[in-house]
Amino acid sequence: MPKTIVFGPYRPEFLEPDVYEVVVEGDKIIDVKIEQGYVHRGIEQLAATKTYQQALFLCERICGLCSHAHSCCYCQAVEDAFGVEPPRRAEYIRAAAFELERLQSHYIWLALLFRALHDEAQFAKLLNAREPLMDLIELICGNRVHYSVNAIGGVRRDLKPTVINRARQLLDGLEKLSMEVLEAVKRHARRISGIGVLPKEKAIPAGVVGPVLRASGISSDVRKDDPYAAYDEVDFEVKVEDSCDVLGRALVRVKEIPESVSIIRQLFDRLPTGELRAEVGAPREGEGIGRVEAPRGELIYFVRSNGTNVPQRVKMRPPTYVNDHAVVEMLLGEKLDNFQLVLESLDRCLSCTNRVSIIDARTGSKRVVRMDDLG
Amino acid sequence: MISGEDMQELFIYRLNTGSCNGCDIEVVGALAERFRLGNAGVKVVGEPENANVLIVTGVVTSKMKEHLKQVYEKIKPPKIVVAAGSCALSSGVFQGSYNIPNLVDEVIPVNGYVPGCPPSPHAIAGAIADIARAKLPDWHVPEDLRGVPEVDDEKCVGCAACVEACPAGAIDIVDESDKRTVRFSHAKCIFCARCEEVCPEDAIKMATRYNIAAKDKGEMMDEAKLELAKCTNCGALFVPSKQLQKISERILEDIGKYREFRGAIEKSMGICQNCRTLLENIKTAKSLLFSLNDAVREY
Numbered sequence: 001m002p003k004t005i006v007f008g009p010y011r012p013e014f015l016e017p018d019v020y021e022v023v024v025e026g027d028k029i030i031d032v033k034i035e036q037g038y039v040h041r042g043i044e045q046l047a048a049t050k051t052y053q054q055a056l057f058l059c060e061r062i063c064g065l066c067s068h069a070h071s072c073c074y075c076q077a078v079e080d081a082f083g084v085e086p087p088r089r090a091e092y093i094r095a096a097a098f099e100l101e102r103l104q105s106h107y108i109w110l111a112l113l114f115r116a117l118h119d120e121a122q123f124a125k126l127l128n129a130r131e132p133l134m135d136l137i138e139l140i141c142g143n144r145v146h147y148s149v150n151a152i153g154g155v156r157r158d159l160k161p162t163v164i165n166r167a168r169q170l171l172d173g174l175e176k177l178s179m180e181v182l183e184a185v186k187r188h189a190r191r192i193s194g195i196g197v198l199p200k201e202k203a204i205p206a207g208v209v210g211p212v213l214r215a216s217g218i219s220s221d222v223r224k225d226d227p228y229a230a231y232d233e234v235d236f237e238v239k240v241e242d243s244c245d246v247l248g249r250a251l252v253r254v255k256e257i258p259e260s261v262s263i264i265r266q267l268f269d270r271l272p273t274g275e276l277r278a279e280v281g282a283p284r285e286g287e288g289i290g291r292v293e294a295p296r297g298e299l300i301y302f303v304r305s306n307g308t309n310v311p312q313r314v315k316m317r318p319p320t321y322v323n324d325h326a327v328v329e330m331l332l333g334e335k336l337d338n339f340q341l342v343l344e345s346l347d348r349c350l351s352c353t354n355r356v357s358i359i360d361a362r363t364g365s366k367r368v369v370r371m372d373d374l375g
Numbered sequence: 376m377i378s379g380e381d382m383q384e385l386f387i388y389r390l391n392t393g394s395c396n397g398c399d400i401e402v403v404g405a406l407a408e409r410f411r412l413g414n415a416g417v418k419v420v421g422e423p424e425n426a427n428v429l430i431v432t433g434v435v436t437s438k439m440k441e442h443l444k445q446v447y448e449k450i451k452p453p454k455i456v457v458a459a460g461s462c463a464l465s466s467g468v469f470q471g472s473y474n475i476p477n478l479v480d481e482v483i484p485v486n487g488y489v490p491g492c493p494p495s496p497h498a499i500a501g502a503i504a505d506i507a508r509a510k511l512p513d514w515h516v517p518e519d520l521r522g523v524p525e526v527d528d529e530k531c532v533g534c535a536a537c538v539e540a541c542p543a544g545a546i547d548i549v550d551e552s553d554k555r556t557v558r559f560s561h562a563k564c565i566f567c568a569r570c571e572e573v574c575p576e577d578a579i580k581m582a583t584r585y586n587i588a589a590k591d592k593g594e595m596m597d598e599a600k601l602e603l604a605k606c607t608n609c610g611a612l613f614v615p616s617k618q619l620q621k622i623s624e625r626i627l628e629d630i631g632k633y634r635e636f637r638g639a640i641e642k643s644m645g646i647c648q649n650c651r652t653l654l655e656n657i658k659t660a661k662s663l664l665f666s667l668n669d670a671v672r673e674y
Contacts, residue, residue: 009442011421015399016391017439038438039393042472049471054542057567058468064397064493108400128408135517138495142521142581144404145397145493148567156572157519351395 002030007339009038015112016350020343027336032328039351047314052078052152052283055311059301062316063351064145065108068094068101069294070301071150074314076228077301078152081288087275088230090154095229096267097141097149098292099260103174104133105295106253106260109347110181113250116344117191122184129177136170139163154277164268171261178257185250192246196330196342199244206326209319210297211256212346215241215248222293229292234266246345253347283309294319296347320349377487377590378506380453384416385507388426388450392443392479394433397493398460402430405496405503412500415509423449428506430499434462434475435482447483457502459489461543464562464592467492468543480592489588490523490595492565497585505588514585521568522582523561524597530578531599533557533615537570537579546570553603555615561587561595576621606647613647639663 002025009017017038023031043062047055056078060071072094079086086094111126134144140163141147149155198206203216213220221238223231239255241248283305290301297319304313323346330342389402406412406419420426423446435443447456458479461467466475479485489502497514504511516522533555538546545563549556559570571579578599589595601615623644627637643651643660651660 009439010390010446015396016394017442038436039391039433040436040438040474041393041434041469042474043469046469046472050542053540053569057542057565057569060567061395061397061468061492061565064395064400067395067397108403124408127403131404131407131409134404138520139517142517142519142568143492143566144495145401146565146567148521156568349396 001025005336008035016348018348018350020339022331022336022339024336029331029334029336029339032331034324034328036324036350044314044316048311051309052311055314056150056152057148059314059316060146060148060150063318063349065105065349066101066294066296066299067146068097068149069292069299070316070318071147072098072229073290073292073294073299073301073316074303075150075152076290076292077288077303077314078290078305078311079288080290081286081303081305082152082280082284083286084153084278084280086154086278088272089274090276090278091230092267092271093155093157093159093276094150095231095234096159096264097147098229099264099267100133100137100140101147102260102295103257104130104137105347106257107133109253109295109344110185110250113341113344114184114188116340117188119184119188122181126181129174132170133174136163136167139166151277153280154275156276158276159268159271164271167264168268171264175258175261178254178261181257182251182254185247185254189247192250192341192345193243194245194247195334195338196246196249196345197244198326198330200242202329203244203326206329207322208297208326209322210293210295211249211252212323212326213297214239215252216244217242220298222291222298226291228290230267231263233270234263236263246341249345249347283307296320296349297323318349320346324348324350377457377502377588378453378455380455382427382453382455382507384418385428385503386418386420386426386451387428387430387503388420388423388446389430389432390423390443390446392431392433392439392463393436393475394460394462398432398462398491401491401493401496402432402459402499405499407496410496410500410511412503412507412509415504415507417503417507424451427451427453428455428457428503430457430459431463431479431483431485432459432493434466434469434472435477435479437474437476440476440482443479443482454484455487455506456483456485457487457489457506458485459491459494459499459502461490461492461563461565464488464490465543465545465560467563468565470544470563487588487590488562488592488595490561490564491587492567494587495585498588501586502588516583516585518583520581520583521566522584523566523587523595524559524564524568524570524579525582526557526559526597526599527578527580528599530576531557531601532576532578532618532621533599533601534575534618534621536573536575540569540573542567542569550603550612553612555601555603557599557601559597561597562592604645606650607642607645608650608653609647611647611649619644636663636667
């Protein structure tokens with residue numbers, strides 16, 4: 001007799017509220033239903049009531065882990081609509097902040113993975129190791145989470161030489177730490193290999209992005225495929241794993257840490273001098289699109305301007321929106337014990353995603369994602 | 376003091392009711408080793424039934440409102456509730472959203488507030504230590520920290536550039552009798568420093584301190600008080616005298632060569648917007664413009 005177990009909306013393992021109805025037979029998962037909308041804040045509607053400048057800070061506050069990705073992507077979309085080209089130095093500072101964000105996001109993800117593996121020692125170690133990185137971000141941006149570095153047409157804050165020196169020292173330590181983390185992940189390899197499998201041929205129709213897609217053997221990275229900010233002037237490798245499981249997703253992220261460190265070093269070495277902000281001028285009619293590789297995958301912004309100082313429409317497609325649904329595919333036939341690990345492997349960011357399920361939250365009706373819906 | 380209770384041990388439960396997860400990360404950060412809360416008898420628990428302190432982060436979305444009530448019921452006495460972050464205090468930048476029916480303190484009683492977007496772990500750890508009556512070390516604060524906005528009474532002219540720019544509507548202007556007050560609500564502030572950026576008088580600075588938690592939300596503010604000027608024509612109060620003075624200075628700086636109009640310009644500046652549309656003034660203004668025009672031509 002199958003029984004249904006409801007996870008959520010609040011659980012100690014969940015950073016954010018969400019509901020998963022898991023149907024099990026014995027200890028095998030036979031169906032998963034996802035219910036979202038617990039953190040829906042109506043951001044797209046709010047964005048159409050604020051000026052372009054104000055909406056920047058609204059978009060930045062969509063997510064605490066990829067706040068720079070959101071604000072950067074929004075700025076790119078607005079710059080595209082108004083035909084503004086940010087100065088080169090600004091592009092470098094944007095990219096550097098982007099990689100610092102990726103580092104802290106990957107570190108907290110790894111910490112949460114170790115907690116799901118009941119490895120409290122590694123969890124505490126990574127949380128403590130993340131603190132100096134957060135302090136560095138605070139030193140550069142004035143805040144640890146919402147950087148507020150971006151402005152339409154450039155950046156608001158400059159990189160001071162003293163800060164760059166401090167950052168370089170810290171980066172050496174982070175690179176060393178990533179080797180230790182890699183070893184720690186490998187120690188858990190048996191536990192996480194072969195679970196939550198999303199084969200290549202299923203990853204493409206499921207539409208997953210970011211590290212989840214790269215762990216299914218597909219090399220896809222906006223930084224490489226469609227370079228923005230200063231990514232066209234740095235060398236780095238797109239890390240790909242073909243095991244298609246939780247281990248693969250962990251390895252992709254661990255291996256991306258030294259790549260990010262190397263990108264930041266290159267950006268510091270080549271940091272051009274010059275202006276921080278370009279003149280934006282009066283708003284004009286038009287549409288713009290921004291596309292970035294957030295820590296969780298491809299993030300897209302669309303902005304339509306009707307010539308006033310308030311955007312007519314701001315639309316966003318965050319990475320977790322497409323990744324979250326793929327969890328159904330990953331969990332079917334899986335043991336219930338592996339539920340939390342598989343869920344964790346997605347690095348879900350619900351504050352971004354729940355913004356999309358407008359209709360559900362308004363009517364209070366359930367949004368249920370089933371296998372049939374996924375095709 | 377956030378709590379009047381004497382508590383030996385603190386069992387903390389964190390509830391996200393619609394946050395961007397920034398505050399959640401910082402709550403987790405506050406429990407890192409360096410803040411030494413473990414030594415003060417602070418533990419994090421996974422079930423609300425085992426907790427006596429509840430930390431709420433985020434706006435209260437329609438779907439989470441009932442859950443917030445349920446969780447609060449389960450918390451053990453003395454049921455200390457701390458609202459952390461601008462969203463939990465005032466909905467912050469999300470104010471006015473159709474899916475945010477209430478603030479946290481409209482749903483459950485709140486004992487302490489930690490402003491910030493998100494509050495730094497130093498501020499959160501400080502609030503927790505305050506409940507536990509523990510003493511934490513003093514922290515070195517970076518000089519460029521974006522803390523609460525503080526306004527310099529001497530420099531502020533009450534022009535309202537910051538009011539227009541603020542994404543969260545945290546700054547407002549109240550005119551009462553002959554005084555104008557520019558009020559900065561730290562509970563609504565999202566710490567983006569946009570006001571600091573747009574202030575033409577350089578009167579706003581983001582304070583560089585961590586300890587900004589308080590028991591009363593109303594206390595969390597800073598303000599500048601300014602004298603309003605009387606219209607020289609009808610006697611009604613209209614803009615702060617300091618603003619008039621500053622604008623006159625700027626205009627006079629710019630006109631440089633046409634000093635002979637100084638008196639006329641200063642005079643017209645002191646007339647309120649209602650009187651300016653009066654026929655008499657239009658005549659005067661016209662003749663002023665004509666003579667300016669002639670002067671420019673001669674030049």
